[in-house]
Amino acid sequence: xxxxxxxxxxxxxxxxxxxxxxxxxxxxxxxxxxxxxxxxxxxxxxxxxxxxxxxxxxxxxxxxxxxxxxxxxxxxxxxxxxxxxxxxxxxxxxxxxxxxxxxxxxxxxxxxxxxxxxxxxxxxxxxxxxxxxxxxxxxxxxxxxxxxxxxxxxxxxxxxxxxxxxxxxxxxxxxxxxxxxxxxxxxxxxxxxxxxxxxxxxxxxxxxxxxxxxxxxxxxxxxxxxxxxxxxxxxxxxxxxxxxxxxxxxxxxxxxxxxxxxxxxxxxxxxxxxxxxxxxxxxxxxxxxxxxxxxxxxxxxxxxxxxxxxxxxxxxxxxxxxxxxxxxxxxxxxxxxxxxxxxxxxxxxxxxxxxxxxxxxxxxxxxxxxxxxxxxxxxxxxxxxxxxxxxxxxxxxxxxxxxxxxxxxxxxxxxxxxxxxxxxxxxxxxxxxxxxxxxxxxxxxxxxxxxxxxxxxxxxxxxxxxxxxxxxxxxxxxxxxxxxxxxxxxxxxx
Numbered sequence: 330x331x332x333x334x335x336x337x338x339x340x341x342x343x344x345x346x347x348x349x350x351x352x353x354x355x356x357x358x359x360x361x362x363x364x365x366x367x368x369x370x371x372x373x374x375x376x377x378x379x380x381x382x383x384x385x386x387x388x389x390x391x392x393x394x395x396x397x398x399x400x401x402x403x404x405x406x407x408x409x410x411x412x413x414x415x416x417x418x419x420x421x422x423x424x425x426x427x428x429x430x431x432x433x434x435x436x437x438x439x440x441x442x443x444x445x446x447x448x449x450x451x452x453x454x455x456x457x458x459x460x461x462x463x464x465x466x467x468x469x470x471x472x473x474x475x476x477x478x479x480x481x482x483x484x485x486x487x488x489x490x491x492x493x494x495x496x497x498x499x500x501x502x503x504x505x506x507x508x509x510x511x512x513x514x515x516x517x518x519x520x521x522x523x524x525x526x527x528x529x530x531x532x533x534x535x536x537x538x539x540x541x542x543x544x545x546x547x548x549x550x551x552x553x554x555x556x557x558x559x560x561x562x563x564x565x566x567x568x569x570x571x572x573x574x575x576x577x578x579x580x581x582x583x584x585x586x587x588x589x590x591x592x593x594x595x596x597x598x599x600x601x602x603x604x605x606x607x608x609x610x611x612x613x614x615x616x617x618x619x620x621x622x623x624x625x626x627x628x629x630x631x632x633x634x635x636x637x638x639x640x641x642x643x644x645x646x647x648x649x650x651x652x653x654x655x656x657x658x659x660x661x662x663x664x665x666x667x668x669x670x671x672x673x674x675x676x677x678x679x680x681x682x683x684x685x686x687x688x689x690x691x692x693x694x695x696x697x698x699x700x701x702x703x704x705x706x707x708x709x710x711x712x713x714x715x716x717x718x719x720x721x722x723x724x725x726x727x728x729x730x731x732x733x734x735x736x737x738x739x740x741x742x743x744x745x746x747x748x749x750x751x752x753x754x755x756x757x758x759x760x761x762x763x764x765x766x767x768x769x770x771x772x773x774x775x776x777x778x779x780x781x782x783x784x785x786x787x788x789x790x791x792x793x794x795x796x797x798x799x800x801x802x803x804x805x806x807x808x809x810x811x812x813x814x815x816x817x818x819x820x821x822x823x
Contacts, residue, residue: 338364345369345431346376348471348717348729353427355733368435380412383501385527386411389519389629393576394724399568410632441689447749447820462761470716483676487653494671501749507534514674517543519628526634529643538647542616543628544598550632584722589620592624602675607634614648619701680783702785702815703753705796707730712752721769723799734806748817764788
């Protein structure tokens with residue numbers, strides 16, 4: 330950790346998760362003369378992988394694309410748990426010299442842009458006590474898309490009646506002992522599907538109570554013949570690149586196929602799921618979603634562990650709505666009584682942009698939810714401010730790296746032309762009316778309802794479109810137009 334007292338930088342990066350670490354690497358690689366620091370609220374790097382402590386927490390994207398392109402995931406397992414991911418991030422950030430530029434327990438309280446100085450002034454609370462102000466020409470927000478302080482408060486009828494333990498996965502008590510307890514998990518997403526098999530080894534029984542089911546994909550936990558062949562016969566660096574490319578392209582093709590041929594995709598997924606289910610668990614209604622494949626994110630099941638818990642009788646799935654929570658469990662709308670010692674509310678995340686940090690531009694409060702997003706990385710009317718966003722249908726890191734690549738091109742253009750600031754501007758907002766679309770390429774309940782009035786506005790018209798195509802976005806990040814919708818300025822500063 331850096332002990333530097335330096336306060337003025339070329340770049341300040343907020344957040345030491347996947348986004349922040351990757352941005353720092355791309356900056357020092359392309360522009361080594363630029364000074365930077367990474368501000369991290371917590372006392373360790375990792376972001377999501379440091380914050381969440383629920384049982385079994387793991388990636389729901391393959392590590393070959395979730396890992397950094399500049400320091401690949403070298404193990405054979407495509408899915409990894411949080412401790413493994415944290416170890417990987419610590420190791421590669423130290424090796425790259427990034428770790429020494431991180432300031433831990435530095436919580437950003439406010440961002441303020443002053444045009445007369447062409448700089449951001451960042452108010453920081455250090456160690457929960459000391460107040461400090463840093464300045465930078467550029468700020469990059471690597472703070473993700475959800476509120477890290479508060480989980481989504483789900484509207485569960487009668488939840489106040491329950492006499493047992495109620496836990497949201499985002500605030501899981503690390504030392505909580507659930508041995509021989511009856512557990513109900515409310516939800517059907519990746520978190521619920523991860524928690525059920527992880528808790529089933531010690532809990533008396535774990536029930537996943539879902540209003541509607543999702544789609545499942547079982548992945549092997551070790552390398553497959555194609556990857557093994559590549560590792561055996563190719564030079565190490567080339568092998569890593571080829572495996573990463575394989576997973577990126579096959580994921581992109583699978584999603585496109587699912588959306589173009591939804592009925593065929595449903596049939597394929599149904600066949601694969603039915604092979605995993607115990608005989609007493611019907612596919613319909615427990616595993617027959619009401620939506621098409623990839624309208625919501627699919628649940629990854631490494632080694633089929635979720636289905637194994639069902640076959641072993643340690644876990645079960647109930648598809649029903651909640652009539653009320655009682656003192657001792659849940660009563661469903663069909664009248665079924667489910668007993669519980671613990672209720673886990675795995676009902677989604679509370680969406681948030683820029684970590685909810687107040688932004689002031691020339692003395693006026695800035696409201697990102699009222700602005701249009703430029704190319705999924707900058708905000709209308711906000712100079713020299715970039716936010717890092719991944720993909721809803723692919724590894725987060727792929728989007729983070731596309732953002733970093735595009736951002737570096739912008740910095741180089743500004744350096745070459747001696748620009749002091751760049752700001753996205755919409756020439757005529759009336760032309761965008763009626764063309765607005767979803768910020769996230771999914772229709773999950775917490776996404777569909779939580780994004781309204783919270784996330785920036787996006788449209789179906791470039792460059793105010795969200796990122797949804799990892800292949801095309803990669804091409805654009807390297808070679809695309811960096812002028813349309815952007816205003817570059819040269820301002821003399823004393």
